[in-house]
Amino acid sequence: MLKNTISLVTGSASGLGxxxxxxxxxxxxxxxxxxxxxxxxxxxKIISDLGSDNVKFSPCDVTSPDDVTAALDLAESNFGAVNAAISCAGIATASKTLGRKGPHSLEMFSNVLQVNTTGTFNVIRLASERMSTLEPDANGQRGVIINTASIAAYDGQVGQAAYAASKGAIVGLTLPVARDLSSIGVRCMTIAPGLFLTPLLAGLPEKVQEEMGKQIPCPRRLGDPAEFGQLVESIITNPMLNGEVIRLDGGYRMPP
Structure with a gap:
């Protein structure tokens, strides 16, 4: 149960969030x-569907310190200081390093890193500051940070240089952030999901979805976003999970 969890979840109007x-x-x-x-x-609509007073919406660009601070303030004024920050916000683009129209757009590359990597770190740094003010639990812990990378961090495909770089950076910051925040009792974990039935894939024809699912060794289907949420709960409730990246992909390895 997560009755003591006060969370901030970015990118949470759809998909994994x-x-x-x-x-x-x-x-x-x-x-x-x-x-x-x-x-x-x-x-x-999510708030209406859930029918709960325990969820609020805060408009937020994760790259904006003011927006993230406002979201943390909203949590604090309604529920108390955040003790779980889950970053699911991100963007994806497809462009070869050198394509028929010329080299990869530097602006596009920078924008993907700005949203995916810098935005994630912006949430980490501001949320951890709030967590540091909390009373520690029986394990000496005050909170948990959960980031979202991708298996593209390891198996980046053709045209994914920017996306893979941004997610690889999230993988790379997981351990040092966990070490940085250990002194205040805040854990840091990252989930690297594979092929999930998010709105992006849900817009594809059903036959295409089925074919993509068959590429996954076991289970032979696309991931259900609810399974991502299940892992988030496991990370929050298991105090020994720290400084690690968990692939959530059914054993799938992306081809070139």
């Missing part, structure tokens, strides 16, 4: 949905 919010609320926790202002309607 939404499933995380749903899991936290169904397990008795509290959550702040953080997503772009354009996602307000989706966020309101």
């Amino acid at each position: 939404r499933a995380t919010v749903e899991r936290i609320i169904s397990s008795g926790g509290k959550a702040i949905i953080c997503d772009l202002p354009s996602q307000a309607e989706l966020a309101d």
Whole structure:
């Protein structure tokens, strides 16, 4: 149960983030949905569907210190200081390092790193500051940071240089952040999901979805976002999970 969990979940108006919010609320926790202002309607529907006073929406660009601070303030004024920060916000692009139209756009590359990597670290640094003010539990812990990478960090495909670099950076920061925050009793973990039935893949024809699912060794299907939420709960409730990246991919390894 997550009855003592007060969470901030970025990118949570849809996909893996939404499933995380749903899991936290169904397990008795509290959550702040953080997503772009354009996602307000989706966020309101989640709140309505959950029928809970334990979830609020905060419009948020994860690269903005002011927006993330406002989300943390909203949590504090409604529920108390955040003790779980889950970063699911991110963007993906496809472009070869050198394509028919010329070299990869430097602006595009920088933007992907800015949102995926810098945005994640912005949440880490600001959320951990709030966690440091909390009373430690029986294990001397005050909170947990959970980031979202991707198996592209390890198996980046053609056209994924920017995306793979941004997710590889999240993998790389997991251990040093866990070491940095150990002195205040805050853990840091990262999940690297494989092929999941998020809105991006849900828009593909059903036959294409089935073929993609068959590439996964076991189970031979696309991942259910609820399974991502399940792992988030396991990380929150298991105090020995720290400084590690967990692949959640059914044993799948992406081809070139």
